[in-house]
Amino acid sequence: MDFSTSSPKIQHFLVIEDELGKRTVPLIDSTCSLGRDPSNSIVIKSPSVSRQHALLMRVTKPDIDSHLFRLIDGNLQGKRSMNGLTVNGQKCTTHDLNHGDEVMFGQEVRARYYMTNNIADVHFLESCESDEVTGFLSNLHNPMQSQTPPSEVLAHSNEAAIVRLASFPELFTNPIIESNLNGKITYLNPAAVAQFPQLREMQTDHPIMAGVTTLIGQEDEKNFAREVEIGSQIFEQSVHYIAESDLIRTYIVDITKRKRMEAALKDSERRFKAIFNQTFQFSGLLNPDGILLEANQTALEFGGLHLDDVINTPLWETRWWSKSAETQSRLKNAVIEAAWGKFVRYEVDILGAEDKVATIDFSLKPVHDEVDNVVLLIFEGRDISDHKQVESDLQRAHSELEQRVQQRTVELKQSNEHLRSEIVERQRAEAALQSSVATNRALINAMPDWMFRFSADGIFVNYKDAPNTKLPLPSEAFLGKSLYDVFPKATAQPFMECIEKTLDRHEMQLFEYQFDAEGNSFVFEARFAVSAENEVMAVIRDITERKRAEDDIRNALNKERELNELKSRFVAMTSHEFRTPLATILSSAELLEHYGHKWDETRKLKHLSQIQQSVDHMTGLLNDVLLLGKAESGNLAFNPVPMQLTEFCTGLAEELQITTQTHEIVCRLQEQLTEVQMDEKLLRHIFTNLLSNAIKYSPQGGIINFDLVFESDEAILKVQDHGLGIPPSECSHVFNSFNRATNVGNISGTGLGLAIVKRSVDLHGGEITLTSQETVGTIFTVRLPIYK
Structure with missing residues (x-):
């Protein structure tokens, strides 16, 4: 019988009787x-049926325009059902269905x-009532009786089906969708059904x-x-x-977690900036419970601490806040208020290295996430000890002067005899005031910053340089000059704008x-x-070192991002290359x-050989990864x-020539x-x-040229x-780890070679x-140098 002769398309049905009644289900999906x-x-x-x-x-079936359905007990992960399957009264785990078979689930x-x-x-079964089905089916003719192939064809079909099962797309945990060129879905694997019901x-x-069909129609790719x-x-x-089948196949991967990780990385960078961009102050990060996550160098140096000493510690238990139980209690209450979203600010005394006490203007600022939950607390503290001391000295001097003036006034009213004494006392008071002014001047001179006074039109009126530092400007030479005469225009213009504002x-x-x-370049x-x-008044501080530290942090974050990308490509490669x-x-x-x-024994050895080849392939992949790891860490020996x-080149070419029947390696070796x-x-x-690679990416076969010449001190x-070639835009990336060109199609590879x-x-x-x-x-x- 000629099995290639076309015949009407065979339709397959299951007639199911369960708690929903009797119904006919056409079998369409693969x-x-x-x-x-x-x-x-x-x-x-039914309660007796597993989920x-x-x-x-x-x-x-090969050589026949028809197919059959194989019934398999259990799910895609190989887990058997609870109550099993029975076909025609016999328990089984797998069965190729025949016309008229009775199945018990x-x-x-x-x-x-x-x-x-x-x-x-077909039309009758799709439209008739359930009570009409039984009688009709009893007279239904088996269309496969006239298409029974020879026994050897059936055996081949059974073996081909078994091999096909090993790589069937239902085994993939990611959704796979197939559709025709009109967009009609022709196949969904279970993962696609579960993900997109x-x-x-x-x-x-x-x-x-x-837009999938439109995308295919508008592009040549x-x-x-x-x-x-x-x-x-x-x-x-x-x-x-897939042009040969007029089929569009899509593979879906959920990258939500990866996208969230990228957003979290950006958020992390923003938090670092929030800490280290603060100037003239103590600063750091707390979680909403008051646990210290970060502190800047100014705060650590003041307390004589290292970050490792205080990280993951409640802020009130650190040296800074151990001055008194009252201070600790006050800070705890401030953290509670800030964790509820309130900005908190007050003055407090903190303890530094060598029991140094400083007064700081302290604040806690809550940081909210996208749903307005407080996720971080930023603490800031400006040392105002000198300012408080100046205020105290001025207040004391003012009080003393006021008291003495009042006293002298009363005495003058009482007697002119006390006039000389009053003048003497007033002179003393003035001297005390001058002393206070001198003290203030000394405090200002001790500040590690440059200070300039500018008129409204940008003229240098006066200045004070920072101690132990050299101002990158001429000294008195710039006094009385305009900003534009001293600084480049790019610097003078924003200076002038700040003065005006x-x-x-x-x-x-x-x-x-x-x-x-x-x-040198200064910031x-x-x-x-x-x-x-x-x-x-302009107060100017050299922040060159701080900027360099910020650049180091930014570079470290970029390297971490590159490492995460490399890890992602490694996971993608191993999950793909190890699966087959x-x-x-x-x-x-x-x-x-x-x-x-x-x-x-021949068939057994065939499958044992497949196992050995697969193990060798996986071993090769691991060896490539280990070799690349040695190279990256500097441990690859030379x-x-x-x-x-x-x-050496002649022998290597002969070894690789044995591996291919469709290519010819032509050696031209000097x-x-x-x-x-x-x-x-x-x-x-x-x-x-x-x-x-030359053999692999020349799938049509052909000549591979292998040349060697010696020139001067190099080979x-x-x-x-003469194969696929590499897209021009991707040539600069071919030596990156886990990188593969976009035009390689289904040709396997790791991107490590x-x-x-x-x-x-x-x-x-x-x-x-x-x-x-x-x-x-x-x-x-x-090009390799020749070491003589």
Whole structure:
């Protein structure tokens, strides 16, 4: 019988009897799940049925335009159902359904399996009442009787189905969707059904499918990637157009957690800035319970502490706040208020190194998240001890003077005889006032900042330099001059704007600027305040070191971000590259376990060989990762020895030629006249990877050129293929770890080979370059110095 002859399409049905009654269910999907959970493709209502009870997998027969369905007990993770399956009265775990088979799911649900190729039968089964089905089905003809293939074809079909099961997309935990070019969904794996329960009903109206067919129609490319946001979740969607089948297949990965981690990293950076951008003050971070998370260097140095001594400690238990129980209690109450969202500020005495006591203007500022919950507390403290001392001295002097003046006035009224004494006392009071002014001047001179007085039109009126520092300006030479005569315009202009704003608003103004002097670059912070009518005072501090520290922190954060990206690419690579060999090992092991006693030695050895090949593949992947780890950490050894480079290249080419029947490695190797000093092990890493890649990425076969020439003090080697080529925009990234070109399609790989090549070339003190053109091919050129 000719099995290639076309025949009417065969339709498959299950007639199910459960708590919902008797109903006919057409079998359309290539694979569907059955159970009482609503996420199943076919929902069965019965307490004796498990949540995920069984699977129906479509198995295509070779050379016949038809298929059958295999019934498998349990779920996709291999867990069996609670009450099992019975087919035609026999317990079983798997069964290829035949026309008329009776299946019992659990203890109560009965189902019958039927096939028909009569379109009239199909319309009747889809529209008739349940009580009409039984009589009709009893007379339904089995359309497969006329299409029974020879026994050897069935055997081949059974084996092909078993092998197919090992890599079936239902085993993937990520959603997989297939649709035709009109956008109609033709297949959903269980993960897609569970993740998007309304997808089959909404079709192209669902956000996951919206615009997919338009994307395919407008572009010549066959592979696309995009991000889709659904509610609070973010998905990465890879779209692949399979032209041979007019099929669009999409793979979905939930990247919500990764996106949140990126947002958290940005938030972390903002918090660091909130701490370390504070100036002239103590500052740090607390959690809402008052536990210290960070403190700036000013606060730590004042207390004679290291951050490790106080981190994760309640703030009131640190040395700063241990002055008295009253101070600790007051701080606890302040933390409670701030944790409720209130800004708290007061003056308090704190204890520093060598029992030094300082008065600070202390504040707690709450930081809210997107839902207005307090997640952090920023504490700030400005040392106002000197200010308080000055106020105290002035107040005391003023009180003394007032008291003495009053006393002298009374005495003058009583007697003119006391006039001389009053004058003497007044002179003493004036001397005390002058002493107080001198004290204030001494305090100002002790401040570690430059101070300038400017008129309203930007003229230098007076200045005070910082002790033990050198002002990067001429001294008295700039007094009486304009800002624009002393500073570059880029600095003078914002200076002048701050002066105008300060006089106009009577508010302090702040800005940072950079100044180059004597071959060095300095960063300064300037604060402006009104000091007299039409005059402002500018306090300027050198913050060069602080800025450098901020840059170091920012660079550290960038490196951490790069490390996280590298980790993400490593996880993506291992999850992808390990899945296929693991699936092969699992499939072959299960087949040997269940069918090994029936097989001859040839078939057993075939599956054992598959397991060994998969293990070797995984071992190779791990070796590449370990080798790259050694290179990254500087532990990859470089051991040059005398060697014959031409002989080495010839042998390596012969080894790789054995691995391919569709490629020819053409060697053009110059004879070596002098001995070279190179590391043979690293050379094998370099040229095994380059030649293997040339073979792998030339899937149509052809010639691979391998050239060697000696010039001056270096050896120049080239590997040229005529394969896929590398997109121009990606050539600069090919030596990065876990990087793969976007045009490699389904060709397997880890993205580690060229990274290992680059580091091996670097250890030789050499250089590797490439030229490439898509669909034309790639040339890698390696230049290695000859160590005589």
